[in-house]
Amino acid sequence: MRLIEVQDEKTQEAFHAVPRLIYADDPTWIPHLRQDIEKVFDPTKNRLFKKGGEVQRWLVQDEQGQWVGRVAAFTNPKYSKGMEQPTGGLGFFESTDDDAVANLLLDAAEEWLKEKGMEAVDGPINFGEKDKYWGLLVDNFTDLPSYGMNYNRPYYQRFFADRGYQTYYEQYIYGRKVALDIQEPFERKRAQVASRGGFEVVTARDITKEQLAEYFWTVYNNAWGGHHGFAKMPLKQAQRTVKSLQPVMDPDIIFFVLHNGKPVAFYVNIPELNQIFRHVNGNLNAIGKLKFLYHKWRGTSDVMVGLVFGIDREYHGAGLDGYLIDIAGKQIQAKGRYHSTTLTWIGDFNPKMIRIAENLGTQRTRTYHTLRKLFDPNVPFKRVPIAK
Numbered sequence: 152m153r154l155i156e157v158q159d160e161k162t163q164e165a166f167h168a169v170p171r172l173i174y175a176d177d178p179t180w181i182p183h184l185r186q187d188i189e190k191v192f193d194p195t196k197n198r199l200f201k202k203g204g205e206v207q208r209w210l211v212q213d214e215q216g217q218w219v220g221r222v223a224a225f226t227n228p229k230y231s232k233g234m235e236q237p238t239g240g241l242g243f244f245e246s247t248d249d250d251a252v253a254n255l256l257l258d259a260a261e262e263w264l265k266e267k268g269m270e271a272v273d274g275p276i277n278f279g280e281k282d283k284y285w286g287l288l289v290d291n292f293t294d295l296p297s298y299g300m301n302y303n304r305p306y307y308q309r310f311f312a313d314r315g316y317q318t319y320y321e322q323y324i325y326g327r328k329v330a331l332d333i334q335e336p337f338e339r340k341r342a343q344v345a346s347r348g349g350f351e352v353v354t355a356r357d358i359t360k361e362q363l364a365e366y367f368w369t370v371y372n373n374a375w376g377g378h379h380g381f382a383k384m385p386l387k388q389a390q391r392t393v394k395s396l397q398p399v400m401d402p403d404i405i406f407f408v409l410h411n412g413k414p415v416a417f418y419v420n421i422p423e424l425n426q427i428f429r430h431v432n433g434n435l436n437a438i439g440k441l442k443f444l445y446h447k448w449r450g451t452s453d454v455m456v457g458l459v460f461g462i463d464r465e466y467h468g469a470g471l472d473g474y475l476i477d478i479a480g481k482q483i484q485a486k487g488r489y490h491s492t493t494l495t496w497i498g499d500f501n502p503k504m505i506r507i508a509e510n511l512g513t514q515r516t517r518t519y520h521t522l523r524k525l526f527d528p529n530v531p532f533k534r535v536p537i538a539k
Contacts, residue, residue, distance in 0.1 A: 152219075154255050157208035163189075165210050167433075169221040169245045173304065179293055180302055181425050182433030183284075187299075188243070191278050192223070199278060203228045205267065206278055208243075209259045211252050220246040220253065224260035225278040226267050236530070238523075239269035240276045242284055245303075246310065253310040261526070271525045273319060274311075275301060282458065282495065286322045286519030287311065294516065297324070297456055297493055298424035301519065311522050319523035320535040322496035323505065325513035329455070329489050333480045334512060340473025349411045350471075352478045355402035364393040366407050366414035373415070374461035375538075399424055399447075403486055404455055406479045408471055415463040416471045418479050422452035423493065455489040460504065472507045500535045 157166050167185050174180035192208065194200040204227045211220035223243045231238045241260045246253040264272050277284040283299035289308060296302040344350050355363050368389035399421055408416035427446040431439035446452070462471050483489060496519060497504045525532060 152214065152252065152255060153212045154259055155210045155212060157210060157221075162208075162210060165212075165218045166208060166221050166243075169210065169218050172217065172219065173245050173247060179295065181296060181429045183299075184428060184431075184435050185433055186435050187283075191243075191284075197279060199225075199227055199229065204278065207260075207263050209256055211246075211255050213252075219249070220256050222256040222260050223278065224263050224272075226264070226269060227278065231269075234271070235533070236270035236525070237268055238271040238273055239264035239267065240278065241272055241274040242276050242278065244275050244307070246307070248304070248306050250310070250313070254314075257310070257314055261524070265526060270527065270530075271523055273521060273523050274316070275303075276521060286496065286521050289518050289520050291517045295423075295425055295429075296517075297495065298428060300324075300496075314524065315528070316522040316524045317532055318520045318534070320521050321499040322519040322521065323499065323508075323515050324496055324517035324519075325494040325508045325511075326491060326516040327494075327511055327513040328491050329480075329483055331512055333477050334510065336510065337473035337477040337480075340470035341477040344470045344474035350474065351409050352475060353407050353409060354482075355400065355405035358407075360393060360397075363405070364390040367393060367417065367419070369414045370407070370417045370461055370463060371459075373463040373465070396421065401455075401488075404479075404483060404489075406475060406482075408475050410466070415466050416461065416475050418460045418475055419458045420455050420492070421458060422447075422489075423454035423456050424452065426452040426454060450488065453488065453490050455483070455492040457492055457494040459495065460507070467503070476507075476511065498535070498538075501538045503538070 155162060157163055167188065170180070170182060190196040192206060197204075200206075204225060206223060206225040208223045209221065210218055213219045221243060222241055222245075224239060224241045226239045230240065241257075241264075244256065246256060261272060275284070275287050284301055286301055287307060288296075288301055288303050292302075292305055358366065365386070368384055368386050371389065372383050401420070401422055404420040406418040407414050427443055430446055430451075431442045435443065483492075493516070494508055494513065497508055499505070523532070
């Protein structure tokens with residue numbers, strides 16, 4: 152077998168080809184869009200390069216010339232800043248069920264990170280934000296994976312466990328049928344909040360694109376900005392996020408709570424794009440774009456994905472969870488387009504959000520693990536702190 156760095160068009164193509172070998176007989180797998188993956192590794196499109204981030208990718212080729220594995224390793228000063236020790240990342244890992252292939256890849260990634268001064272590695276994670284390609288799938292390998300979420304073979308767990316990786320935190324996906332009644336506690340909270348006055352719920356249809364970015368930025372930073380591993384978001388990043396959502400968003404399922412005109416909570420949803428992207432075969436080229444537009448027009452996606460739900464920390468305990476959920480839930484039911492909703496991952500370090508999800512009557516449908524390995528085995532392993 153040969154370990155080869157990704158450094159030209161041929162090896163870049165091979166990087167995209169590896170998963171097609173791994174999942175050739177797996178009907179559940181839906182390829183990530185190659186355009187999305189290429190943006191991660193393009194210094195002109197991924198701003199982390201300009202902020203000191205570095206990345207290296209490797210492939211393994213077997214004796215028959217087949218590409219049988221891949222991995223990427225990266226340093227991200229923004230991510231590592233809040234850690235007790237300099238921490239790198241690895242991701243986009245794929246391997247045949249062969250320990251020799253996996254170890255060749257992981258050896259290369261870990262040694263490269265050590266040379267860069269890292270003392271720990273987290274994985275599988277993204278060289279970017281946490282909303283995509285984050286975590287190792289550890290259960291439910293039969294249901295359709297959500298767009299941007301990792302999907303992997305069950306045997307990957309063995310590769311990481313055998314090398315001393317431990318669970319840094321767990322990530323839970325929840326699902327719920329839209330037609331289910333909104334629970335009475337949420338209706339009660341809605342009435343309580345409404346009685347205090349000054350609160351209202353608006354959708355993205357009610358505001359401008361500029362306001363959408365500003366509202367998202369305000370709530371995100373007041374809900375999480377500064378928590379362990381969650382740096383404050385610059386306004387320009389929020390504007391880029393909103394711009395990237397424009398082609399796929401349904402403005403009727405993006406909600407904000409305003410208090411005297413100030414955004415204090417949000418519930419951001421989009422249609423489940425993998426119901427569409429399963430028809431484009433991982434390539435949003437000219438033909439892929441036509442297929443995407445056709446299926447978007449046709450309403451192929453009847454599942455809604457909750458990307459993020461957050462409340463300004465100053466309003467915790469004020470009942471805004473019930474207020475927003477009751478109003479949004481009934482508006483979505485009235486719309487009649489979606490039959491179920493999936494909530495994008497909630498970390499086990501966020502018990503408040505877990506309680507909200509479970510109180511909604513959801514079922515936990517999938518679990519991911521974000522793993523960590525400390526290069527010095529004498530350093531005590533600590534799980535991520537619980538959010539307050």
